[in-house]
Amino acid sequence: MKRKFLLIPALLIGGFLLAACATAVTPTSSPTEANPDPPAPSEAPTSTADAQEEPTAESPTGSSAESTQQVSPSPTEAGVEPTAAAVDESETDYEIITLLPFDAIPAIDDPQFLRADEADEQYSPDDLVMGVVFDGEARAYSVSHLSRHEIVNDTVAGRKIAVTW
């Protein structure tokens, strides 16, 4: 009996992890101040609107734990003034699927670090890492560990970063 209860969340978490990692954003953008992207006009091209219409037809509602919710085109709430460059008026809404409660997969909020010689005890030479350098300060994050946590909230050389997988 007890086993059954454990199995369901385990499957859900497993399924979510697999799905979530379907895409991993590899970094990018200019290391310098100059912004390479011209003021990003329509980040979500009109094509995404088409994309949104299809899913209902195609996506099976397999898991009973799934609940879909349509993102409502809620008017931008008062008081919040997003960055000018960041606002995209032509925004399209996406179908959002809920698989797990918030934080069922725990992000890392207080990452601890090792020197390279110490890390050799945990990392094999051919282990994949995601690396960053800011102001000469370098940090490496194990990709397989990122797979299990998805997000690391970190600060490197005073810069607040979210390492995502």
Place this chain on the structure above:
Amino acid sequence: MYSREIDGKEYDFGVSGKLIMNVLVMYDRQTKSLWSQLLGKAVQGPLKGTELEFLPSFQTTWADWKARYPDTLALDIGFGGTFDPYESYYRSGATGVIGETIIDDRLYVKEFVIGVEQNGEPAAYPFSVLNDQPVVNDIVGGVPVLVVFDKEFGSGVVFNRELGDQVLTFSGGADLVLTDDETGSTWDGLTGTATSGPLAGEILERVKSTRSFWFGWKDFYPDTRLYGIDP
């Protein structure tokens, strides 16, 4: 990799447990807005429409990283081993938990692509194509881009190949060493830094790119150009 600062304010992110087209949705703990990881953009909540600043990062092996940056720190991962829970998923034919939203048979669903979107124009560079052609000079949304693929580690970086008023054309690629046709300078393909020649010391700007399974990328960008496959 994103900045957690928006207009000088610090945010931190958690895993929402939600997906958009099979791709991770994050949330920020300060406003509870939902953020698409692929787009780097809030899709619901008070910050909806806001974009996070992309930051450059690199993907390589621990040995290579340590050789480049001996003073590096590394995330303490305890002794749980480096088993990757996605290992079998990478190879299986199954896609996300909800299945594909759009069927597009131009490429095997689980093939990795490097995705680039500039000025509303999306382009995808499949690993199978990059494997044969690890250096690509292309133009996406009017931006001259350079895609450099590291066969050994299966990772790619994208740069803007415009430097000052000059557009450079790159060739080479063995051991990530590139040469530009215009000046004959030598470049390190991982960092986009000219190591010798007339342009020594110059650094190419990074262009936002995403490593994604093909099915994830084309669900977000159904009309994407597929480099090396499309006529």
